[in-house]
Amino acid sequence: MKRLAVMITISAMMFFAGCNKTESAAQPDVETDSNKPTIILKEKEEVEEKTVYGVGDRVQVREDYAVTLVGVTELDPEEHQYDKDDQVILIELMFENISMDRDHPMYKLESRQTNGYDFGIRDGSYMVPDSKSPYFGQTVKYTPVGTKSLQRYVYRKENREDSIEIAFGDYLNESTEFNIKIGEHTAPDFDGTIPVRDDAYKLGEPLLLAKAKNDYTVTIDSVKKLEGMAEKLGYESGAVYEVTLTHSNYSLEKMGNYFDMVVVDEKGNTGYQVFLKYEGYPREVEGRGLQRVMHFVTHTDSEKLLLFYYDGYNPEKRSYFIEVEDIK
Structure with missing residues (x-):
């Protein structure tokens, strides 16, 4: 019996060895070329949607400044010497100069007398208010560091709409977008403190x-x-x-x-x-x-x-x- 068991074991080992040899022979050799480029597929990156802000949202840009859209009001065009069919709107925004002194690169002009930003609306043109208008002269030329200014702009629109898209961008290519319903308004925040200047x-x-x-x-x-x-x-x-x-x-x-x-x-x-x-x-x-x-x-x-x-x-x-x- 012992001799029979040994012979069965040897036969089984030879059988499995033959199978492995057959399987190995069936696999073709794969040549590898280290000079060939390796293609790595990357997952598609999701594009982050740009945030669109509304009335009362305070948006801080870098450590430089912050802007808040206070509201948009429709004006009587004839009271402001425009055609009765024009849509004339008043845009109010609060600009805060957080840390920019007169040498900051955002102030593009040598005089440093502009706020250094571009401001506009879609399908509209800025109109300088008449000197008799209560909004004449209410676009502040300069907002000193540590202060804020309520700025008022009058625009004439060619197409009458219920809401407007507003773009606020600076000379460092930072852009902030707002979508505001005409007639929507919030109270401006005038709370704050006067800057203390050692050189005053x-x-x-x-x-x-x-x-x-x-x-x-x-x-x-x-x-x-x-x-x-x-x-x-x-x-x-x-x-x-x-x-x-x-x-x-x-x-x-x-x-x-x-x-x-x-x-x-x-x-x-x-x-x-x-x-x-x-x-x-x-x-x-x-x-x-x-x-x-x-x-x-x-x-x-x-x-x-x-x-x-x-x-x-x-x-x-x-x-x-x-x-x-x-x-x-």
């Missing part, structure tokens, strides 16, 4: 703007609040301020619009310049120079203001800040 001048302290043969200075002589003027001009809140300033070494013959001034209220909001008739100004003051008066309206009634001054004649292209306190 004081009221009455001369600003030296050049170091050449034609040195000249600018002095903010006084700032006072005109009680009741904001209500008289049709503003629901805020106050109107009168700023008196003197340029030395300048005469009436040389006078021109070569400088810009922005007023910031105690909540950190920029105001707008308003043009009031004021008899006797500008005028030459003997021994001092050319004195003039400017008027600004703010969003909040403030006892403290920060003035931003920029002079295009200054070869240093420098900006100046003036703190004004205890305004009566």
Whole structure:
């Protein structure tokens, strides 16, 4: 029996060995060429859809600025000297300058007097409001770092629609898109704080703007609040301020619009310049120079203001800040 078991075991081993040999012979040799390219199939990447924002959405771009669409209002075209068939709309947005000083690359123009962005709507054209319009002059030229500005734009649309698409892009190719229903609106946020500047001048302290043969200075002589003027001009809140300033070494013959001034209220909001008739100004003051008066309206009634001054004649292209306190 033991001999029979050994013979069966040997026969089984020979059988399986023969099968393996047959199977191996049936497999052809595969030649590999290390020089041939290897094709690797990748999964298709999903394209992220661009976010479209609505009224009241605060969108921060990088660490530079933030923008909020406050609302879109349809205006009476005939009241604003447009054709009665035109669709005229008012767009309001809040722009916040978080960290950009005057040397930031977003400010493309050398004067640094533009916000450095492109703003527009589909199928519409920007219209400069008439000087009699309450929206005239309400596009702030410059928003100093640490402040925010409520900007108002009037557009005329060729095709009447219930909603509009708004594109807000900057010179660094960052684009933010909004889709807003006409008539949709939210209250603007004017809460904040006035920036503290270590380099700020004081009221009455001369600003030296050049170091050449034609040195000249600018002095903010006084700032006072005109009680009741904001209500008289049709503003629901805020106050109107009168700023008196003197340029030395300048005469009436040389006078021109070569400088810009922005007023910031105690909540950190920029105001707008308003043009009031004021008899006797500008005028030459003997021994001092050319004195003039400017008027600004703010969003909040403030006892403290920060003035931003920029002079295009200054070869240093420098900006100046003036703190004004205890305004009566």
